[in-house]
Amino acid sequence: MISIAWAPLYAHPLPATHRFPMLKYELLPEQLLREGIVPESAFFTPQPPPVVDMLRVHESDYYQRLSAGQLTRAEERATGFPWSPELIARETTILGGTLECARRAHQYGVALNIAGGTHHAFRARGEGFCLLNDQAAAAAYLLAHPELGVQRVLIIDLDVHQGNGTASIFQTEPRVFTFSMHGARNYPHRKEHSDLDLALPDGTDDVAYLRLLRETLPRLLSQHQPDFVFYLSGVDVLATDKLGHLALSRDGCRRRDEYVLGLCHQHNLPVVVCMGGGYSPRIADIVDAHSNTFRAAAALWG
Numbered sequence: 001m002i003s004i005a006w007a008p009l010y011a012h013p014l015p016a017t018h019r020f021p022m023l024k025y026e027l028l029p030e031q032l033l034r035e036g037i038v039p040e041s042a043f044f045t046p047q048p049p050p051v052v053d054m055l056r057v058h059e060s061d062y063y064q065r066l067s068a069g070q071l072t073r074a075e076e077r078a079t080g081f082p083w084s085p086e087l088i089a090r091e092t093t094i095l096g097g098t099l100e101c102a103r104r105a106h107q108y109g110v111a112l113n114i115a116g117g118t119h120h121a122f123r124a125r126g127e128g129f130c131l132l133n134d135q136a137a138a139a140a141y142l143l144a145h146p147e148l149g150v151q152r153v154l155i156i157d158l159d160v161h162q163g164n165g166t167a168s169i170f171q172t173e174p175r176v177f178t179f180s181m182h183g184a185r186n187y188p189h190r191k192e193h194s195d196l197d198l199a200l201p202d203g204t205d206d207v208a209y210l211r212l213l214r215e216t217l218p219r220l221l222s223q224h225q226p227d228f229v230f231y232l233s234g235v236d237v238l239a240t241d242k243l244g245h246l247a248l249s250r251d252g253c254r255r256r257d258e259y260v261l262g263l264c265h266q267h268n269l270p271v272v273v274c275m276g277g278g279y280s281p282r283i284a285d286i287v288d289a290h291s292n293t294f295r296a297a298a299a300l301w302g
């Protein structure tokens with residue numbers, strides 16, 4: 001059974017000139033249903049979680065100021081979004097979605113959030129369109145609930161940008177292994193230390209990318225022995241992406257998702273998938289690539 005978190009407020013109105021492709025949060029669920037990739041019954045409507053679920057990975061002062069609209073102008077500018085109460089409702093709902101996905105994946109094997117992967121959010125600040133770190137909060141939630149039996153978490157972050165916030169949050173947490181494979185010359189220019197960082201040269205293509213991934217992931221599974229996986233399936237690795245600098249084809253991106261999810265399935269590892277970034281000029285390129293992630297999950301767990 002496959003579960004998908006989505007709510008209409010995921011598509012949050014932004015100024016017309018804003019470069020963030022908010023439209024994908026409207027088009028992706030439409031396309032999944034139109035093409036019959038997932039049944040309508042797979043969708044659930046997430047809710048903002050109790051504050052305690054956010055404060056495991058965020059400083060209380062930051063969270064209070066963020067939710068009350070009291071960030072400094074510099075802090076707000078770093079997030080990349082104009083602050084509003086509706087934006088906070090969106091971000092907390094997305095985080096609640098990833099948390100609920102973790103509970104459902106624990107039960108059924110897989111769950112996907114049509115948003116999230118806000119890996120540039122640190123304990124006490126946001127940046128790069130990320131205000132609260134959803135996968136970090138969900139990983140911390142699992143570890144804080146021993147009755148769930150999750151002892152080691154692996155975060156597979158394949159967004160083209162380094163998961164700097166996630167790496168920083170779990171720097172001293174040995175139960176969470178952070179793996180980030182990203183563009184070497186891309187944002188963030190000052191990188192944090194994940195447990196494993198693989199920084200790729202500009203122009204990395206399908207063959208080189210998939211070879212490296214196939215060499216790395218099985219080794220991580222046997223070394224770290226995770227019992228739960230978070231996958232950040234950013235599609236800004238595509239050659240068409242205007243921020244990415246890598247050169248994956250849509251087919252290569254699909255094979256990446258099939259490989260990661262196939263490996264989780266094969267090892268009986270529950271997995272939560274969050275969308276992450278995608279900045280191809282044609283919105284169809286973004287939505288098609290994300291749709292393939294759902295197709296791969298549905299083929300394995302549907």
Ligand SMILES: [Zn+2]
Nearest residue numbers: 159160161277
């Ligand atoms: Zn990204």
